[in-house]
Amino acid sequence: MTALQPPPLAPLLALRGLRKSHASQVVLRDITLDVPEHDCLVLVGASGSGKSTLLRCINLLDEVDDGEIVFAGRDIADPRINPDSVRGQIGMVFQAYNLFPHMTVLENIVLAPVRVFGRERAEAEAAARQMLDRVGLLDKAGRKPDQLSGGQQQRVAIARALVNQPRLMLFDEVTSALDPELVLEVLSLLRDLKNDGMTMLVATHEMGFARRVADRVCLLSRGAIAECAPPEAFFDAPQSEAAKHFLGAIRGAGRV
Amino acid sequence: MTALQPPPLAPLLALRGLRKSHASQVVLRDITLDVPEHDCLVLVGASGSGKSTLLRCINLLDEVDDGEIVFAGRDIADPRINPDSVRGQIGMVFQAYNLFPHMTVLENIVLAPVRVFGRERAEAEAAARQMLDRVGLLDKAGRKPDQLSGGQQQRVAIARALVNQPRLMLFDEVTSALDPELVLEVLSLLRDLKNDGMTMLVATHEMGFARRVADRVCLLSRGAIAECAPPEAFFDAPQSEAAKHFLGAIRGAGRV
């Protein structure tokens, strides 16, 4: 799959020496990472290794202690940057979905297009309905999030992030609440997105997913990048100790 | 695995013609199901098929419209039953974890032992720490849930439910936020539990998990039980149309 794409010139997103700590605990240490345009980079790692934190930092939801986050040529970690202009171009799906409970599914989705991007409501709703149809929830458009199952909420969160047509998507455990069939659907959705030119950073525990969609797989271990490689190389010929250990554990779990 | 156990006499949990609707939507229809003591029954099904709702009904968190829930010989769907006495014997892990954000991890876990079962605080804390150690979070005992990663929260929720030593455990997507290594750990935890005589009802999208732990796998489809069979039979020789379709989709997703 990667072979079909021409090698990208400048990465859309480049992390340089990123560091983030919570109180006394260092969560991310010296993260350096490139995500070329149109690429799909999958982050794997043990629970608590810092995947969600990394995605939050890229979306400027957490302030980093040190390092650069170069997005489309600009260092967005700089406090002089207006984060809103950046976030509008980056979509994020949260591990806990974070839907707005006081809005219906449709309102959740059209909020940003109408308020931030100034699209016509009718047009935004049409786009939202199309997104909902793609994730199989058109009939739930008028529901409140609390009236949806876990998987349904997750799909709404995906639709909400995608409807903004961001340049970079951050997915945090995007398929954790989905049944296998839906995983397939979301997977093909992501593939479509990639073909449409979307750049993606996906944190996941689904190794099958990593194998099938990733251009590169990066292993996060104790807050640092242990290894980054194309999926074949990562899964079949891991170089680092951490990756070998991780993959060994996965094989034991029968997950690859 | 099932062959090693003597065939159970009376089921610990028996559902008879259960029905549940939300407003105008029927979520569960005519569910009839037996869970023998010491068995592990795995519920699979598409997102929105009603798995979480079924678990909530069994734990009397939702009132059923019709049908019986016979637990340990008593019909607990009867409104004359005191639900608290029942819930104390049934543990539940929620899909969204539902930890108490104002309490530390340790306080979350010792709440029920101390308040409901009247155990000594010191003794309860010792038991809680032991549980935390089992799920690898002993060092996080003093943290608030908001300071934990998704997988850490899920493990705390598991520990909180298990420390009560219930007779029946209901797990809703118990491994969704866990990395493969942890899945393995939780899986072995569940197996230990089973060996200790625990009865379990597990809703999951992890087919590997279903295959390895289940005594029986039941497919929920559009609110009804489509098929119930031992895992080998369910995965390798499905009978119902719904199961065939479901498994076909899963194979496509490369999840089995």
Place this chain on the structure above:
Amino acid sequence: ASSAPAAPSAAPAAAADLSACKPGDMPTHTPGVLTIATDDPAYAPWFVGNDPANGQGFESAVAYAVAQQMGYPADKVKWVKVPFNAAVSPAPKAFDFDINQFSISAERQKVVDFSTPYYAATQVVVGLQGGALKDVKAVADLTGAKLGAQVGTTSLIALRNGIKPSSPPAVFDTNDLAVAALKAGQVDGIVVDLPTAFYMTGSDQLGGKGLIVGQIPSGAAASGDSADDPFGLLLEKGSAMTPCVSQAVDALRAAGTLDKLAGRWLTQQGAPIL
């Protein structure tokens, strides 16, 4: 302006059996002591220095005189502070009588007893020197002015009925607030009883800039049954002491004591009649 009214007819209980009035030995609230109440703060010129027990000020002096008359010398008098609402409420009263410029009316006598009147005040308008009322010569000149008075007083009734202002009068909780409003220019004038008016203009309460515009003609103040504003001592409804207190007031009036005290403590003359 009149001081002590001539006839004690305003108090119907006056004709009751007086044989129970044994000097110095009456069914008082605290046996052997006469408990007299007034409000806190107690205003000049009726009291001086917010201390009713010093015998200074008209009402303090009247109270001691009445007590003396009833056989209670000054050392057998105890003062208590009772707010207006408590004095008029149906709760058991913690005093034998209350002296605080209570105007006698039939309506009020349904809930409390009054002695015969010990003083009758006329109502006057007070403004500021150089203020909006400086050229007022007749009641008719006042109808367009912004006037105010204290709630629950005959002043307010006189303002309403005697002047018939074109805009509703400003109503204040206390005369202090009425004065503050006058000073702040929120009202053109306030209606008070004559002694109070003299006190206001004589003290530095109005910064020496007060002006007594004139009396509201008696009769113009008519509120139902009373022509002017007779003050009575207030007692608990059905109190056994009412006739005795009235008897004492009557005796003081007859002896000219009330007039003498009024002359000593109250300035009563000198306001033009409008």
Place this chain on the structure above:
Amino acid sequence: MTSDAPQDSWQPSKRAQERTAWRRARARRSALVAGVSTLAVIAILVALVLATPGWPLVRDSFFDWRYGLQVLPDIARGLMVNVAIMLGCGAVIVVLGLLIAWCRTLPGAVFFPLRALAAAYTDLFRGLPLILLLLLLGFGVPGLRLAWLPSSGLFWGCVALVLTYSAYVAEVFRAGIESVHPSQRAAARSLGLSHSLTMRCVVVPQAARRVMPPLLNDLVSLQKDSGLISVLGVTYDAVLQARIASAESFNLTPYVVAGLLFVLLTIPMTRLTDWLARRQGWTAAGGAL
């Protein structure tokens, strides 16, 4: 991808019918028990009161219905004043309170001064007794005799009410805003919404519903306190009307009349806001657990 269970022609089983009947019967019984015992308690209290030696005097003082009816028109007219002030000031208060709460919840070190100012405002005006503000503004400011300042006592009275109550309402809103989980804010910001859009579209709507009852508290209490403007001698609110009437007659019935009118007025307000709050969002009272 998935779809819900289709509608069916379900008939409740006999067991379900029996359960429903049992639940209904129990609810009926509890309503009956509560109703009867409440009535009994009230009846006993009333009987006790009626039998007391002081009752006739108390009745004449507080429950003289003939007199009450007579003063009713005046007091009702006074109530209109309360309502008018409440509505006029209420709107300003809610907007101002929200603004202050907003300032207090602005993020980052840069906004510290604004937060501090907002906190100082709240501290000052919540702490000051309303009566002082009324006197200071109602008498003090016109006393400065500045031609270009409004000198209407009503105006300054309303300003005093607005200052005091906006401080209260700001605290109510702040509590509401802080009760919205930060993950909601994170989600909104991640969609590109600015801080102020996040507040307007996501945080405040969720907060607003949660703060309805305490907000209504403040409006109800504003409605009653609006009468305090009458210390400035500018309005005849219901309580002042009652005071005038009762001071004239030494009869406290007018207060009772005013009190009942206030209660009658607040009940529909309460029901309305409860309904508004409940229409959207989850609700707990009377829920299943």
Place this chain on the structure above:
Amino acid sequence: MTSDAPQDSWQPSKRAQERTAWRRARARRSALVAGVSTLAVIAILVALVLATPGWPLVRDSFFDWRYGLQVLPDIARGLMVNVAIMLGCGAVIVVLGLLIAWCRTLPGAVFFPLRALAAAYTDLFRGLPLILLLLLLGFGVPGLRLAWLPSSGLFWGCVALVLTYSAYVAEVFRAGIESVHPSQRAAARSLGLSHSLTMRCVVVPQAARRVMPPLLNDLVSLQKDSGLISVLGVTYDAVLQARIASAESFNLTPYVVAGLLFVLLTIPMTRLTDWLARRQGWTAAGGAL
């Protein structure tokens, strides 16, 4: 299973230091701008006021510090009364309010009567003006002349305060309780906690922190209203002391003194509850987003 990143000997890079410096500078600049502009506004206002023709009179009326100092001890003594009543009644009010809120949030049809009673209580006592309750209880009840009933005006005044304020506080707590997501209740019940244990251990603690600011609103306002008991003629609170002092001197400075004392008293209360609320749970004000 997993473990966190180990501590390291990190030194902020030059870039990080430069960023921190820039953030600090900006925060300092905004503090400076805000400070200077606030001071300027205050200075201009003060200058304007001082230049008015009415200022000398207003100053003598409201800001006669010599006289203020003279009446300070009396007013401070009055404030002790306010505080004592606030503390005494406050405790009862919080407990009673919580109880009523609890009743209003009991689940199921069986508890409908209790919910309705609690709602009626709130409607009635929140709607009634405090002054009416004070008069009715303070004068009406002793007026019944029942020997076995307490006849102390202070007692009945406190009862009136408790009735009124518990209705307010109940609404505040109700809002807090209903703002806790039902999934929290579900989790607690699934652990076997009874409804009341769930309330006590899970719902109310979360609610309590969220309702701190509006609750403090009510306590502050209770502290001020506690002075209203003095209409019964039983206490000398700060405002009554101010009234007495100002009647003696025709000077409104005592009100200003009382007001300042009230403010000084509420500020530490505010800081304390804010700190309590912030100590646990998430917090929004000044957060990152």
